[in-house]
Amino acid sequence: MQDILDEISAEMRKRTDRGTVANYIPQLACVDPNQFAMSVVLPDGQTFSTGDADTLFSIQSISKVFTLTIALGKLGDHLWSHVGREPSGDPFNSIVQLEHEQGKPRNPFINAGAIAVVDSIMSGHQPKESLAEILEFVRFLANDKSICIDEKVARSEIETGHRNASLAHFMASFDRISHPVEHVLGTYFHHCSISMNCKQLAHAGLFLAFDGTNPIYGTRVVSPERSRRISSLMLMCGHYDGSGEFAFRVGLPGKSGVGGGILAVAPGEASIAVWSPGLDKIGNSKLGTEALELLVKHTGWSIFAK
Numbered sequence: 209m210q211d212i213l214d215e216i217s218a219e220m221r222k223r224t225d226r227g228t229v230a231n232y233i234p235q236l237a238c239v240d241p242n243q244f245a246m247s248v249v250l251p252d253g254q255t256f257s258t259g260d261a262d263t264l265f266s267i268q269s270i271s272k273v274f275t276l277t278i279a280l281g282k283l284g285d286h287l288w289s290h291v292g293r294e295p296s297g298d299p300f301n302s303i304v305q306l307e308h309e310q311g312k313p314r315n316p317f318i319n320a321g322a323i324a325v326v327d328s329i330m331s332g333h334q335p336k337e338s339l340a341e342i343l344e345f346v347r348f349l350a351n352d353k354s355i356c357i358d359e360k361v362a363r364s365e366i367e368t369g370h371r372n373a374s375l376a377h378f379m380a381s382f383d384r385i386s387h388p389v390e391h392v393l394g395t396y397f398h399h400c401s402i403s404m405n406c407k408q409l410a411h412a413g414l415f416l417a418f419d420g421t422n423p424i425y426g427t428r429v430v431s432p433e434r435s436r437r438i439s440s441l442m443l444m445c446g447h448y449d450g451s452g453e454f455a456f457r458v459g460l461p462g463k464s465g466v467g468g469g470i471l472a473v474a475p476g477e478a479s480i481a482v483w484s485p486g487l488d489k490i491g492n493s494k495l496g497t498e499a500l501e502l503l504v505k506h507t508g509w510s511i512f513a514k
């Protein structure tokens with residue numbers, strides 16, 4: 209595995225077209241695009257890494273996997289009255305479907321859906337309490353208490369987040385937001401601003417690759433059924449209007465973020481995190497996707513393989 213990862217890393221180093229860093233969040237625009245990292249965690253806990261795997265990056269929308277897991281734990285199937293579970297085929301920050309669909313977001317991974325999910329888990333609490341709960345959950349999953357929120361990134365998102373504010377207010381106009389919009393947005397921006405490195409992220413996703421149970425510690429996080437459902441949403445919606453392309457090229461459930469990270473799960477095999485800050489036109493990591501494509505070629509880990 210180490211040889212495979214080093215080969216992929218060497219291949220990625222040669223790439224001249226590395227995509228473009230997210231510049232609509234000023235703090236993310238400062239990140240050096242020449243970075244690359246990949247980590248693979250196996251069920252016995254062995255962790256293989258290459259590149260800048262200890263460097264922290266903003267996990268952005270990958271955090272939506274964790275908030276969805278919390279929301280399903282709290283609301284169960286009732287969550288689906290707040291948010292749908294169909295691919296949107298539109299950009300992650302699009303508002304168009306909301307008007308035609310009575311303010312109900314298509315799925316939990318587009319921005320509108322993730323904002324609705326956050327609202328559903330706040331249950332009358334202050335943003336600080338909800339954030340503490342989300343952060344605690346991520347730390348528990350990764351078994352790492354050092355994971356934190358990057359306050360500078362959160363500030364930067366708050367200052368420039370007009371589009372997300374529009375989505376939240378638009379949903380509120382359909383009575384679909386039950387907490388003060390500013391509180392919901394503050395919580396959303398902060399959970400998007402959690403910083404992690406590839407090793408931590410791969411560990412945090414391990415439960416999804418093993419039917420809801422972390423195989424290293426034997427701790428059950430969610431039921432097998434729920435784990436499979438979260439993974440199926442990652443496959444169908446985890447890369448927004450690029451989800452079909454990702455399934456076609458990689459063939460694994462994955463969730464991307466505009467910080468350039470991707471969490472991918474190979475059921476029964478491994479959890480994988482990859483990071484390269486340059487994005488393609490849709491907002492998914494360009495080299496991250498290429499690296500996962502190569503990994504799957506080497507390992508045969510596609511969910512469509514026997």
Ligand SMILES: NC(=O)CC[C@H](N)C(=O)O
Nearest residue numbers: 268269300319400465466
């Ligand atoms: N795709 C993403 O990672 C988007 C998340 C980002 N925080 C936003 O709201 O725009």
